[in-house]
Amino acid sequence: MSGACSIRVRGVVQGVGFRPFVYRLARANTLAGWVLNGEEGVEIFLEGAEKGLLAFLQDLKTQSPPASSITEVEVHRVAPLGLNGFTIRESHANERPTARISPDLPVCDACLKELFDPADRRYGYPYINCTNCGPRYTVVVSLPYDRANTTMRHWPLDDDCATEYHDPGNRRFHAQPVACPACGPDYFLQPGEEAEPGCESSISKAALLLNAGSILAVKGLGGYHLVSDASNPAAITALRERKYRKEKPFAIMARDLEVARRLVELSPEGEQLLTSSARPIVLAPAKPELTRVDPGVAPENNQLGVMLPYTPLHYLLFAAGAPEVLVMTSANRSSEPIAYEDDEALDRLSGIADAFLIGERPIARRVDDSVARDGVFGPVIVRRARGYAPGAVATLPTARPILAVGADLKNTITLVVDGQAFMSQHIGDLSHYESLRAFKETIQDLIAMYEVRPAELLVAYDSHPQYAGSAHALALGIPQRLAVQHHRAHVASVLAERGEFEKRIVGVSFDGTGYGDDRSIWGGEIFAGSIKDGFDRVGHLRQARLPGGDAAAQYPVQAAAGFLAQVEDLPDFAARPFRFPARYQQSVDLVRKNVRTFPTTSVGRLFDCAAALLGFTREVTFEGQAAMWLEQLAHGVPATEPYPFPWAEPELDFRPLLQALLCDRLRARPLAEIARAFQRGLAQGLSDAVVNVCETRDLSVVALSGGVFQNELLLQDLKSLFHAAGLEVWTNHAVPPNDGGISLGQAAMAAFARFD
Amino acid sequence: MAKLELFGTARCPHTQEMREWLEWKGSEFVEHDVERDPAARQRLRALAVGQRSVPVLVEDDKVVQIGWQGRSCFLDVE
Numbered sequence: 001m002s003g004a005c006s007i008r009v010r011g012v013v014q015g016v017g018f019r020p021f022v023y024r025l026a027r028a029n030t031l032a033g034w035v036l037n038g039e040e041g042v043e044i045f046l047e048g049a050e051k052g053l054l055a056f057l058q059d060l061k062t063q064s065p066p067a068s069s070i071t072e073v074e075v076h077r078v079a080p081l082g083l084n085g086f087t088i089r090e091s092h093a094n095e096r097p098t099a100r101i102s103p104d105l106p107v108c109d110a111c112l113k114e115l116f117d118p119a120d121r122r123y124g125y126p127y128i129n130c131t132n133c134g135p136r137y138t139v140v141v142s143l144p145y146d147r148a149n150t151t152m153r154h155w156p157l158d159d160d161c162a163t164e165y166h167d168p169g170n171r172r173f174h175a176q177p178v179a180c181p182a183c184g185p186d187y188f189l190q191p192g193e194e195a196e197p198g199c200e201s202s203i204s205k206a207a208l209l210l211n212a213g214s215i216l217a218v219k220g221l222g223g224y225h226l227v228s229d230a231s232n233p234a235a236i237t238a239l240r241e242r243k244y245r246k247e248k249p250f251a252i253m254a255r256d257l258e259v260a261r262r263l264v265e266l267s268p269e270g271e272q273l274l275t276s277s278a279r280p281i282v283l284a285p286a287k288p289e290l291t292r293v294d295p296g297v298a299p300e301n302n303q304l305g306v307m308l309p310y311t312p313l314h315y316l317l318f319a320a321g322a323p324e325v326l327v328m329t330s331a332n333r334s335s336e337p338i339a340y341e342d343d344e345a346l347d348r349l350s351g352i353a354d355a356f357l358i359g360e361r362p363i364a365r366r367v368d369d370s371v372a373r374d375g376v377f378g379p380v381i382v383r384r385a386r387g388y389a390p391g392a393v394a395t396l397p398t399a400r401p402i403l404a405v406g407a408d409l410k411n412t413i414t415l416v417v418d419g420q421a422f423m424s425q426h427i428g429d430l431s432h433y434e435s436l437r438a439f440k441e442t443i444q445d446l447i448a449m450y451e452v453r454p455a456e457l458l459v460a461y462d463s464h465p466q467y468a469g470s471a472h473a474l475a476l477g478i479p480q481r482l483a484v485q486h487h488r489a490h491v492a493s494v495l496a497e498r499g500e501f502e503k504r505i506v507g508v509s510f511d512g513t514g515y516g517d518d519r520s521i522w523g524g525e526i527f528a529g530s531i532k533d534g535f536d537r538v539g540h541l542r543q544a545r546l547p548g549g550d551a552a553a554q555y556p557v558q559a560a561a562g563f564l565a566q567v568e569d570l571p572d573f574a575a576r577p578f579r580f581p582a583r584y585q586q587s588v589d590l591v592r593k594n595v596r597t598f599p600t601t602s603v604g605r606l607f608d609c610a611a612a613l614l615g616f617t618r619e620v621t622f623e624g625q626a627a628m629w630l631e632q633l634a635h636g637v638p639a640t641e642p643y644p645f646p647w648a649e650p651e652l653d654f655r656p657l658l659q660a661l662l663c664d665r666l667r668a669r670p671l672a673e674i675a676r677a678f679q680r681g682l683a684q685g686l687s688d689a690v691v692n693v694c695e696t697r698d699l700s701v702v703a704l705s706g707g708v709f710q711n712e713l714l715l716q717d718l719k720s721l722f723h724a725a726g727l728e729v730w731t732n733h734a735v736p737p738n739d740g741g742i743s744l745g746q747a748a749m750a751a752f753a754r755f756d
Numbered sequence: 757m758a759k760l761e762l763f764g765t766a767r768c769p770h771t772q773e774m775r776e777w778l779e780w781k782g783s784e785f786v787e788h789d790v791e792r793d794p795a796a797r798q799r800l801r802a803l804a805v806g807q808r809s810v811p812v813l814v815e816d817d818k819v820v821q822i823g824w825q826g827r828s829c830f831l832d833v834e
Contacts, residue, residue: 152759321824465808466806474830481829482827483823484827490824517821519804536825753827
């Protein structure tokens, strides 16, 4: 009994060794036919004995390559063609692609074994890879994923590599970026008397330089890193000075899991994240007894961001004797996007790096390291980039293509094609020229990759009239346009991830800033509704006046002037224990005269105010710093009695909260206890509000999103409160809870917009 | 009683939803079609500088709400 069928496999099935796997499986079952990378996934034609066909279909799902992920298998019975043998056909281009480009993968164990085997011809070769590992998104120039469409097209395969590439039994069968020292690109160190080929010696020299305290610019998968010895205080100080980065923590790379375990407290889930194929930077509590890392790596911070090696070059550097813990920070000046082109890197990083370890393989697009943590509600991605991008983050029930351009801070873009929402890598702060350029490039990149015609698109953008990203999106000449309010986009992002479009919930969006319906600065919002029906604003933080508007985010005392204007019996803040700088009094005057002040309901600014009262009176040097400082302060203090933060629909009143804080501060209660009682008060007040809204509207689920919900201590308190009230809590997992998740929320809101 | 004005366009579904909501509440309001009425457009520009989406709800010459439950249409006229 024999038959034939045509099969289409969708999911992450390109660039992960899927065709070779299909080839082997077909041969093992003595089936004839062919396989090819179509633009809608992998297409297979099979004919042969019925038993073989069934066995094939069964094993297709269960034995597929580790890096692949099948979402759908379509099988059609067809008439046999009488084919002989099984072949891998060249890719063809026709319909619009829904096949997903694989994110970049870390080097696999088999390649690592060869890398350190002196008998192997790729011994010590920093560009070793195979169908199970290596670069993908950062080398793909266009689809389908074939060598001619990657940045490896300039290196023709030599005979040995070609043999492997064409041998179905080989691990490098159709591995597009395959190369070897004889035919492939190389790494070299600059400066040297001349560019020095022979990668092994370049890498050894680089390791020597690191041990001597030098700062190196090292080319990685999605851009350059600045690298230095994490235990060398002079190197760390020099790096901070040269990068104009005063206090923001640096990420570190630990030689292996053992070293990482010595540096930070890792839960089993944290270890899983650290060793996952995305290899993100994992945020975890630093171990106090640690001596290998200079405190300058993460000043005033009890968390460290740690990652493990993921390219062969990283492994080679450590093997060559580089310090076992390295600072590895994106090579850029502060807040600019990561440098990824060689000339650009040499230009922008001269004066920062002492030497450059440059790889010849071009990078197709800039992709930063991702950042994740094992949070109170499970794993959270704080920055979604290398290893995750450009994966699909949600499926939306819409046929029309949507481009959602995100927010101006922590920008990402989401492109929806055939209902699949693909999210770009983290792009950054669009007020920087370089980031704005990267933003424009990424839009073009995604539209081209998925062959979307701009005329068909619906563009969704933030309703903020001054956002640079929105302005650019509106200037694209796309006819259908929809403005989406910032905080509702946050809430929608949580629901979109879970595929809940009609479910009515209470959505809480707490962050620093976003443009509100009434043109004021929002950031403490409670909604009720669904993505389909839209969200009603049912509650918010009591309105304060913010002198200087969004610029107040820079100075906690400026925010304090706005909030404290509504509190009675204020002490002299110029005196002890507060010692507010002159900026405070200037801000008070602005509020009194009501000039250049803007109404706000921002919880982020309320945190700033509390931090200022507890001693954070200087300028912040990165977004959210004062709030993070306050959270750190409160850590480790047992749950104290919460300060009152009463809910009187539709307002959460911050006045009693600040009054209690002030009172304790003047009584010289320990700062950590005050910080804890403030956070507990916030949690209790929010919980009271949500429980009340749920009762009056018969709802039972609360969705939390926005930058404030990166505060783990706050989430911990909320978890027990909501749990006790019998409410289900939904948070972000696939996309960041900060503004990096906004583009997904916008896309989801747009998918349900009516156009009559 | 407060003077309510709805600035919107005939083809914007969010304007329609806001109108239905106002009617359902029994509010008295005046509606301006900013696509057809250049003078209304001018006034909206003056009331909400930089604002290029509708619907916009104005109470006693003060903008109180932009958009309907988070969504609003881009105003495609100069």
